[in-house]
Amino acid sequence: MRSAAGSRGSLVGRSVELKVLHELTGEAQAGRGGALVVRGEAGIGKSTLLAHARDAASGVRVIHVAGAEFERELPYSALHQLCVPVLGHLADLPPRHADALRIAFGLAKGTPDLFHIGVATLGLLAAAARVRPLLCVVDDAHWLDAASARALTFVGRRVANEPIAMVFALRSPASDELHELPGLDLTGLTDAEARTVLAGRRHLVLDEQVLSRLLAEARGNPLALLELPEAGGFGPPDTSPVPTRIERSFRDRLSALPDDARLLLTAASADPTGDATLVWPAAQLLGIDVPAASAGVAATGLVEFAADIRFCHPLARSAVYRAASARERQRAHRALAEATNAGTDPDRRAWHRAQATVGPDDDVAAELVRSATRARSRGGVVAAAAFLERAAELSLDPAGRLERTFAAAQAALVAGRPDRAAILVRAVEHTGLDEFQLAHADLLRGQVAFQSHRDESGPEFMIHAGRRLAGLDPERARRCFLDAIETSLLVGRASGVLDLVLAAVRSVPATASRPPDVLDALGLLNSAGHRSAIPLIRQVLDGRHGSGRPGWIEHPALALMLAAEIWDPHRYAAIVEWLVRTGRESGSPLLLRLGLAQAGSYGALTADPGLAMASIAEEEAIADAIGGPPMPYHRIHLAALRGRRAEALALFEKATVAATTSGSGLLTGNIDWASAVLFNGLADYPAALAAARRAVADGTLFLASFSLPELVEAAVRCGDSEAASSALESLVERADASGTATGLGIAAYARGLVTGSEEQYRTAVAHLERSPLSAYRARAHLVYGEWLRREGRRRDCRAHLRTAHRLLSEAGFEAFARRAAAELRASGERPRQRSPHTYDQLTIQELHIARLVAAGATSGEVAAQLFISPRTVDTHLRNIFRKLGINSRRQLRHRSDLGA
Numbered sequence: 001m002r003s004a005a006g007s008r009g010s011l012v013g014r015s016v017e018l019k020v021l022h023e024l025t026g027e028a029q030a031g032r033g034g035a036l037v038v039r040g041e042a043g044i045g046k047s048t049l050l051a052h053a054r055d056a057a058s059g060v061r062v063i064h065v066a067g068a069e070f071e072r073e074l075p076y077s078a079l080h081q082l083c084v085p086v087l088g089h090l091a092d093l094p095p096r097h098a099d100a101l102r103i104a105f106g107l108a109k110g111t112p113d114l115f116h117i118g119v120a121t122l123g124l125l126a127a128a129a130r131v132r133p134l135l136c137v138v139d140d141a142h143w144l145d146a147a148s149a150r151a152l153t154f155v156g157r158r159v160a161n162e163p164i165a166m167v168f169a170l171r172s173p174a175s176d177e178l179h180e181l182p183g184l185d186l187t188g189l190t191d192a193e194a195r196t197v198l199a200g201r202r203h204l205v206l207d208e209q210v211l212s213r214l215l216a217e218a219r220g221n222p223l224a225l226l227e228l229p230e231a232g233g234f235g236p237p238d239t240s241p242v243p244t245r246i247e248r249s250f251r252d253r254l255s256a257l258p259d260d261a262r263l264l265l266t267a268a269s270a271d272p273t274g275d276a277t278l279v280w281p282a283a284q285l286l287g288i289d290v291p292a293a294s295a296g297v298a299a300t301g302l303v304e305f306a307a308d309i310r311f312c313h314p315l316a317r318s319a320v321y322r323a324a325s326a327r328e329r330q331r332a333h334r335a336l337a338e339a340t341n342a343g344t345d346p347d348r349r350a351w352h353r354a355q356a357t358v359g360p361d362d363d364v365a366a367e368l369v370r371s372a373t374r375a376r377s378r379g380g381v382v383a384a385a386a387f388l389e390r391a392a393e394l395s396l397d398p399a400g401r402l403e404r405t406f407a408a409a410q411a412a413l414v415a416g417r418p419d420r421a422a423i424l425v426r427a428v429e430h431t432g433l434d435e436f437q438l439a440h441a442d443l444l445r446g447q448v449a450f451q452s453h454r455d456e457s458g459p460e461f462m463i464h465a466g467r468r469l470a471g472l473d474p475e476r477a478r479r480c481f482l483d484a485i486e487t488s489l490l491v492g493r494a495s496g497v498l499d500l501v502l503a504a505v506r507s508v509p510a511t512a513s514r515p516p517d518v519l520d521a522l523g524l525l526n527s528a529g530h531r532s533a534i535p536l537i538r539q540v541l542d543g544r545h546g547s548g549r550p551g552w553i554e555h556p557a558l559a560l561m562l563a564a565e566i567w568d569p570h571r572y573a574a575i576v577e578w579l580v581r582t583g584r585e586s587g588s589p590l591l592l593r594l595g596l597a598q599a600g601s602y603g604a605l606t607a608d609p610g611l612a613m614a615s616i617a618e619e620e621a622i623a624d625a626i627g628g629p630p631m632p633y634h635r636i637h638l639a640a641l642r643g644r645r646a647e648a649l650a651l652f653e654k655a656t657v658a659a660t661t662s663g664s665g666l667l668t669g670n671i672d673w674a675s676a677v678l679f680n681g682l683a684d685y686p687a688a689l690a691a692a693r694r695a696v697a698d699g700t701l702f703l704a705s706f707s708l709p710e711l712v713e714a715a716v717r718c719g720d721s722e723a724a725s726s727a728l729e730s731l732v733e734r735a736d737a738s739g740t741a742t743g744l745g746i747a748a749y750a751r752g753l754v755t756g757s758e759e760q761y762r763t764a765v766a767h768l769e770r771s772p773l774s775a776y777r778a779r780a781h782l783v784y785g786e787w788l789r790r791e792g793r794r795r796d797c798r799a800h801l802r803t804a805h806r807l808l809s810e811a812g813f814e815a816f817a818r819r820a821a822a823e824l825r826a827s828g829e830r831p832r833q834r835s836p837h838t839y840d841q842l843t844i845q846e847l848h849i850a851r852l853v854a855a856g857a858t859s860g861e862v863a864a865q866l867f868i869s870p871r872t873v874d875t876h877l878r879n880i881f882r883k884l885g886i887n888s889r890r891q892l893r894h895r896s897d898l899g900a
Contacts, residue, residue: 045222274310462484
């Protein structure tokens with residue numbers, strides 16, 4: 001076949017690339033894995049390099065996978081290819097991981113544990129690699145289905161400690177799902193190298209003028225050098241892209257073929273699996289003389305008929321499929337659908353039937369809906385969206401078409417394709433919808449806006465949906481309003497949303513039998529203030545009305561903000577604990593990540609950096625497992641309190657860029673509050689005052705209240721008595737209404753700062769002794785001690801400054817601790833030097849692993865929680881032992897400073 005010649009020719013000029021590949025496989029044989037993505041335009045030689053790596057690898061087991069253009073919608077199809085050869089090792093995996101893969105591959109019923117599929121794949125490959133090192137070769141990776149691409153990227157980042165090499169070939173320019181992995185870009189050959197390739201084709205004789213034109217048009221593309229001479233007729237220079245010309249050269253080979261041969265090629269190109277046992281029966285159903293047609297096709301060199309049907313190049317498959325008429329493609333798909341086993345492969349059969357259908361067909365549409373349901377249950381949201389969209393197109397009944405279009409739009413949103421969802425909604429919004437349907441469309445448009453960066457119209461659409469429903473279904477209307485607030489909080493674009501919602505709520509008719517809800521509490525807070533609203537806020541959070549279930553279950557993000565707003569850390573902690581527990585039990589990444597992020601913030605405020613860092617590490621691991629960015633809030637809060645100026649400012653700057661890009665006002669507000677905390681710790685009071693003013697002016701729940709004590713302290717230190725008194729008045733009104741030890745204590749030390757009343761400082765210390773927020777207890781002792789020293793009471797101040805220094809040092813809150821140390825020195829006492837803490841010596845991930853192991857977790861259990869391999873855990877443990885000067889797990893369990 002011509003592909004063989006192409007393989008030999010395109011290795012010319014690739015010595016550097018070959019060396020990289022050989023080193024990668026050599027490292028895997030030595031037990032050190034890695035991944036590499038080879039990128040380049042079509043025909044540049046990616047597949048040839050992969051084939052060489054596969055053929056040259058000795059002492060390793062090779063698994064070959066190829067993405068298929070027509071299988072991009074089928075979830076985990078490529079991952080299944082990769083895992084099939086090693087499925088015998090499923091028994092080596094933890095049951096949860098084995099089940100996740102069985103369900104994802106359709107081998108068992110159930111809903112897959114989406115964020116464990118990646119680590120399950122890693123475990124499966126690692127188990128196989130213990131027998132013999134692995135080389136996983138993934139060709140045409142630009143056609144991987146989204147679920148497989150996400151899982152393989154996850155695995156590729158984690159094979160460093162396994163005897164596994166992964167090599168991907170990916171066409172560029174293309175949407176690159178694998179961008180986080182190390183890359184190798186293939187460029188065109190030099191003129192000298194291109195001439196060497198052509199010289200190897202002894203049957204080809206070209207004069208210098210034709211040769212020069214060929215070199216110019218091929219632009220160093222090896223496949224073009226081999227294919228363009230076959231096209232003949234070097235006419236005027238062709239300015240179309242090289243891959244397009246190569247595809248056209250493949251298409252030219254079809255022109256002389258008889259109809260049967262062309263139809264056989266079309267059927268082969270329409271089946272992405274290359275399964276000869278499927279294509280031959282389909283060809284017979286088409287009435288093709290298979291022996292004669294296959295002989296004619298083989299002569300073109302476009303395809304090889306063997307156990308599998310392989311085209312010489314992906315562009316050849318594409319050229320054949322596009323060259324066929326619409327009727328030929330429909331006939332091919334119809335025959336493939338008939339030849340596909342409906343029992344073992346219903347989804348592929350449904351897809352072929354859909355491609356074969358010209359007009360509306362409710363039977364085919366219903367089959368596609370069933371396929372969408374199966375795909376969704378396996379986590380194939382992209383496939384579900386594609387099936388539902390095609391089902392809508394084929395639906396004859398208008399009501400069914402509308403329902404399926406809405407379902408397709410919702411699936412597209414879940415799949416992270418808001419642009420596609422918007423197109424689907426626009427297609428039906430002017431088709432005579434009733435008010436309920438218009439409200440549904442508004443909700444979808446709102447969700448589209450929330451997923452789109454810098455689109456602020458999401459709340460507006462959701463509120464509009466609520467207004468439409470106000471007279472038809474008041475309860476559903478209120479849910480729309482609450483969803484607008486909750487979603488705004490979850491995506492970080494909540495600025496001004498509460499005011500819009502409360503204005504809209506007034507349009508909803510009152511229902512006499514309805515118990516008060518969160519909207520009532522928010523309305524009362526807005527109109528009558530904290531003293532009137534806090535009792536109702538507590539009621540709705542605790543679920544004392546209606547079903548009696550906790551009020552945070554439906555809208556946990558809003559509930560967290562309200563619990564913080566009323567200075568109630570105990571309720572806050574209960575919500576966080578519920579989120580983490582429910583997230584683990586349900587397998588919901590959203591709930592678990594939200595819970596872990598808030599646990600991280602709670603750990604910072606309670607002066608438990610171990611909890612904060614462990615939560616950060618686990619949340620980052622989950623984000624990585626599902627292919628999303630980590631949440632920034634808890635990292636920002638911890639950095640502010642730790643007080644490392646350069647580290648914190650770098651993190652704030654990065655978060656500011658993210659906030660600007662995404663339009664996240666909530667993230668901006670968090671940065672302002674965290675900046676006020678950081679600068680107060682550093683005694684940079686003008687900067688703290690500016691940041692606190694911004695945070696308070698924003699008025700966001702929780703952030704504005706928690707920024708008031710920062711504003712009071714900074715304003716007092718800057719001599720701005722008016723700003724300090726105004727902020728104190730607002731703080732006291734909120735804290736007194738809350739009645740909690742936390743609120744009363746913080747308000748008391750703020751009042752002490754403004755008034756200089758020793759009684760207020762004493763009250764603050766007494767209240768905060770009963771608060772779990774140790775960071776504020778330490779700060780109360782600090783400001784009291786500072787005041788006493790300035791009053792000349794050097795002996796009295798030392799006890800409070802020692803307490804502050806001890807609490808702040810133990811927590812690693814370095815800036816505030818330095819303030820306490822400086823005051824102690826000024827009082828004539830030398831502060832005690834703090835011994836290095838584990839969280840100073842270990843990375844965030846290492847600290848989390850150390851805590852888990854100290855609590856008795858095995859390497860396998862740690863690996864499962866952090867989505868890494870047990871070998872990686874052991875590597876981290878060796879680093880942990882070295883840094884801490886110990887050599888065993890037993891010694892780690894006896895460390896008292898891990899906070900496990």
